[in-house]
Amino acid sequence: DVLKIRSRQTDYLLSVLLNSIMGNYISTISSIDDALEDLEEELLTITSGDDIGIQIQALRRQYMLMKKSILPLKEQYIKLLRAENLLIHKVNRVNDHLQFVLQTIEICRETLSSLVDLYISNNDLRMNDIMKRLTIVSTIFIPLTFLVGVWGMNYKWMPELEWQYGYLFAWIVMAIIGIIVYLYFRKKKWY
Numbered sequence: 001d002v003l004k005i006r007s008r009q010t011d012y013l014l015s016v017l018l019n020s021i022m023g024n025y026i027s028t029i030s031s032i033d034d035a036l037e038d039l040e041e042e043l044l045t046i047t048s049g050d051d052i053g054i055q056i057q058a059l060r061r062q063y064m065l066m067k068k069s070i071l072p073l074k075e076q077y078i079k080l081l082r083a084e085n086l087l088i089h090k091v092n093r094v095n096d097h098l099q100f101v102l103q104t105i106e107i108c109r110e111t112l113s114s115l116v117d118l119y120i121s122n123n124d125l126r127m128n129d130i131m132k133r134l135t136i137v138s139t140i141f142i143p144l145t146f147l148v149g150v151w152g153m154n155y156k157w158m159p160e161l162e163w164q165y166g167y168l169f170a171w172i173v174m175a176i177i178g179i180i181v182y183l184y185f186r187k188k189k190w191y
Contacts, residue, residue, distance in 0.1 A: 018077075022097035025070060029104045032062050036111045043118045056115055063108050070101055136190060140181045144174045 005013055039055055077098045
């Protein structure tokens with residue numbers, strides 16, 4: 001293949017170089033696109049991976065570098081491949097791989113945007129689940145706290161204090177209230 005390049009004109013060498021550059025861009029943008037698809041799959045399974053946000057940012061950084069290096073080429077590449085341009089003969093004109101790279105970059109941008117939205121939604125769902133559990137726990141203990149507060153007052157006359165089974169009765173009432181609230185939440189499928 002080296003002899004073929006040496007025996008041809010310089011425009012052939014230019015077309016080979018452009019093809020090589022575009023091939024490298026295509027492989028790089030394809031690897032970014034594949035990584036984005038893998039990350040999207042991971043986000044859709046709602047795993048608890050803490051480093052997903054970091055992975056999204058790393059891929060976003062790669063995407064931005066790729067975009068910065070390719071977009072300036074677009075106009076110059078089109079000028080180079082025009083029919084009236086005599087720098088490259090018609091026979092040696094390369095296929096417009098840049099268009100494929102630009103389309104893939106646009107797809108990556110949309111994918112990144114949807115991944116960020118999905119990541120935020122997953123975090124919101126996790127946060128809502130945590131808040132729901134904390135609310136249920138506090139809802140179970142609020143009536144118990146009320147009872148303890150009432151029984152903890154130091155009045156002279158409280159019938160339960162004089163009763164032999166008052167302490168046991170207080171524990172049974174608090175346990176029954178806690179179990180009833182818990183069962184109510186289970187029936188409503190809130191917990």
